[in-house]
Amino acid sequence: MSERTTIRFTLNGHAVEVSAPPMQRLLDVLRETCGLTGAKNGCGEGDCGACTVLVDGIAVVSCLVPVIQIDGAEIRTVESLAQGDCLHPLQQAFLERDGTQCGSCASGFLMTACSHLEHGGDTSDAELRAALSGVLCRCTGYNRVLEAVQQAAEGAGHHAGDRL
Amino acid sequence: MPAIVSDHRVHTPSDVDDALRFLADHRDEGWRPLAGGTDVMVGIYRDHTGGQRWLNLSRLQAPLAGIRREDDLIRIGALATMADLRKSSLLAAACPLIGQAAAVVGATQVQNRATVGGNIVNGSPAGDTLPVWLALDAELELASTRGRRQVPYEQFMTGYRRTVLESDELLTAILFRPRSDERLRMYFRKVAPRAAQGISKLVFAAIAGLEDGYLHEVRLAFGSMGPTTIRARAAEQLAEGKPPSLSLVEKAAETLARDLTPIDDHRSTADYRHRVARNLVREFLAGNLGDHIPAAR
Numbered sequence: 125m126s127e128r129t130t131i132r133f134t135l136n137g138h139a140v141e142v143s144a145p146p147m148q149r150l151l152d153v154l155r156e157t158c159g160l161t162g163a164k165n166g167c168g169e170g171d172c173g174a175c176t177v178l179v180d181g182i183a184v185v186s187c188l189v190p191v192i193q194i195d196g197a198e199i200r201t202v203e204s205l206a207q208g209d210c211l212h213p214l215q216q217a218f219l220e221r222d223g224t225q226c227g228s229c230a231s232g233f234l235m236t237a238c239s240h241l242e243h244g245g246d247t248s249d250a251e252l253r254a255a256l257s258g259v260l261c262r263c264t265g266y267n268r269v270l271e272a273v274q275q276a277a278e279g280a281g282h283h284a285g286d287r288l
Numbered sequence: 289m290p291a292i293v294s295d296h297r298v299h300t301p302s303d304v305d306d307a308l309r310f311l312a313d314h315r316d317e318g319w320r321p322l323a324g325g326t327d328v329m330v331g332i333y334r335d336h337t338g339g340q341r342w343l344n345l346s347r348l349q350a351p352l353a354g355i356r357r358e359d360d361l362i363r364i365g366a367l368a369t370m371a372d373l374r375k376s377s378l379l380a381a382a383c384p385l386i387g388q389a390a391a392v393v394g395a396t397q398v399q400n401r402a403t404v405g406g407n408i409v410n411g412s413p414a415g416d417t418l419p420v421w422l423a424l425d426a427e428l429e430l431a432s433t434r435g436r437r438q439v440p441y442e443q444f445m446t447g448y449r450r451t452v453l454e455s456d457e458l459l460t461a462i463l464f465r466p467r468s469d470e471r472l473r474m475y476f477r478k479v480a481p482r483a484a485q486g487i488s489k490l491v492f493a494a495i496a497g498l499e500d501g502y503l504h505e506v507r508l509a510f511g512s513m514g515p516t517t518i519r520a521r522a523a524e525q526l527a528e529g530k531p532p533s534l535s536l537v538e539k540a541a542e543t544l545a546r547d548l549t550p551i552d553d554h555r556s557t558a559d560y561r562h563r564v565a566r567n568l569v570r571e572f573l574a575g576n577l578g579d580h581i582p583a584a585r
């Protein structure tokens with residue numbers, strides 16, 4: 125038996141309505157139904173963080189979210205960060221500090237860091253490492269990621285959340 | 289999209305009564321609660337299970353996710369997430385072990401979704417919050433249309449991934465007596481291959497009172513040291529009413545093997561687990577002596 129449900133949510137500021145099996149992964153709905161491929165399909169088991177998106181401002185791994193549970197929610201993906209040609213301070217800092225190489229982890233780091241800073245999270249090395257520990261990267265060695273996030277937070281002033 | 293997801297069914301009740309009535313009316317149809325989905329989704333997509341029926345609890349957050357004081361107890365709603373536990377100042381004061389355990393469940397993105405009720409009902413012996421409930425003598429509140437019952441956490445898990453929860457019941461809350469007395473000693477330690485996202489080789493939570501230099505109400509609780517979360521009762525009894533001398537600490541550590549029955553598996557060996565368990569109990573009991581207790585080799 126095939127069961128589909130209509131699910132309405134806000135995606136990067138736009139109201140959308142999709143018809144999907146209720147237990148389908150949010151990740152697949154974003155990539156295949158909505159055509160936003162910024163969230164990556166890495167491990168599919170919650171371990172790598174490449175699929176991180178924000179649900180009502182909170183970072184979650186979209187490979188473990190059944191789409192039925194985002195009915196009425198506000199979803200933000202990496203595609204929401206830049207405003208036209210103007211990069212988000214985090215993206216700009218990742219570029220300047222070589223926070224990414226192959227790029228497969230980048231949207232996971234950007235969205236996790238975005239949520240952390242928006243919630244006024246601490247940007248000390250230890251706190252940031254803990255906050256970002258759910259995203260795996262095979263290329264950068266993490267230090268440059270850390271530096272990029274710190275640079276973005278500094279650029280945005282002491283209360284990073286205000287401007288990011 | 290794997291074909292299997294299309295044949296799962298979901299019902300989303302709008303309040304707790306509605307949920308319980310639905311479970312009662314459809315008792316033998318295999319409906320299971322869906323909370324944060326972190327265990328459920330891994331199960332569906334890794335094991336390719338199809339055709340399951342899910343009672344989606346996501347609209348029950350208001351009644352079931354709160355953390356509050358209730359008379360002289362603390363009440364944690366089953367839908368509270370690990371992030372909620374980690375950030376709760378009420379819990380930090382009532383028992384810091386809870387926040388410490390929640391902070392080592394996966395990484396932040398998982399903590400933002402994983403609920404404490406799911407951790408308990410999922411019933412993995414490696415669940416990181418579980419030894420804390422055991423050490424706290426916590427009680428679980430189970431609800432159905434037949435009424436509410438309270439079960440000591442210690443009696444909840446009956447075997448490997450088996451619990452006393454009936455198919456028409458929801459876990460609604462965890463209740464425990466706050467422990468803020470400064471004469472209490474508490475300890476939590478997860479032993480895993482890496483700091484984030486590792487599944488425990490073993491996990492240990494302990495609480496003991498120290499009154500006039502004598503130990504009392506000693507609780508030594510372990511995860512991944514048997515098919516269920518388990519208390520090291522023989523060692524607890526040995527320590528009860530005694531000062532934490534070096535010889536007592538040694539004897540207690542050596543007595544652990546009477547209760548703990550770890551196995552060799554892909555995460556660790558029984559031998560390693562026994563050895564680490566002894567060292568953790570030494571560290572906990574001897575913590576105030578100031579002497580260096582040599583670790584077992």
Ligand SMILES: Cc1cc2nc3c(=O)[nH]c(=O)nc-3n(C[C@@H](O)[C@@H](O)[C@H](O)COP(=O)(O)OP(=O)(O)OC[C@H]3O[C@@H](n4cnc5c(N)ncnc54)[C@H](O)[C@@H]3O)c2cc1C
Pocket residue numbers: 169170171188320321322323324325326327328329330366367392393394395398401402403404405406407408409410414415416417453457458459460485486487488
């Ligand atoms: C990448 C990753 C890392 C992880 N790391 C850890 C770790 O380090 N330590 C650890 O302990 N766990 C870890 N986990 C597992 C942890 O996320 C789960 O055990 C979680 O707490 C389960 O909660 P949930 O809300 O996601 O439950 P769900 O997946 O929704 O449900 C789990 C089970 O509980 C039942 N259930 C849920 N809520 C209720 C209720 N209120 N009443 C009755 N039944 C209910 C469901 O029917 C299901 O059988 C990890 C998981 C992932 C994916």
Ligand code: FES
Pocket residue numbers: 164165166167168169170171172173174175176185186187188
């Ligand atoms: S793809 Fe979701 S965490 Fe790896």
Ligand code: FES
Pocket residue numbers: 223224225226227228229230260261262263264
């Ligand atoms: S840049 Fe390649 S995985 Fe992070």
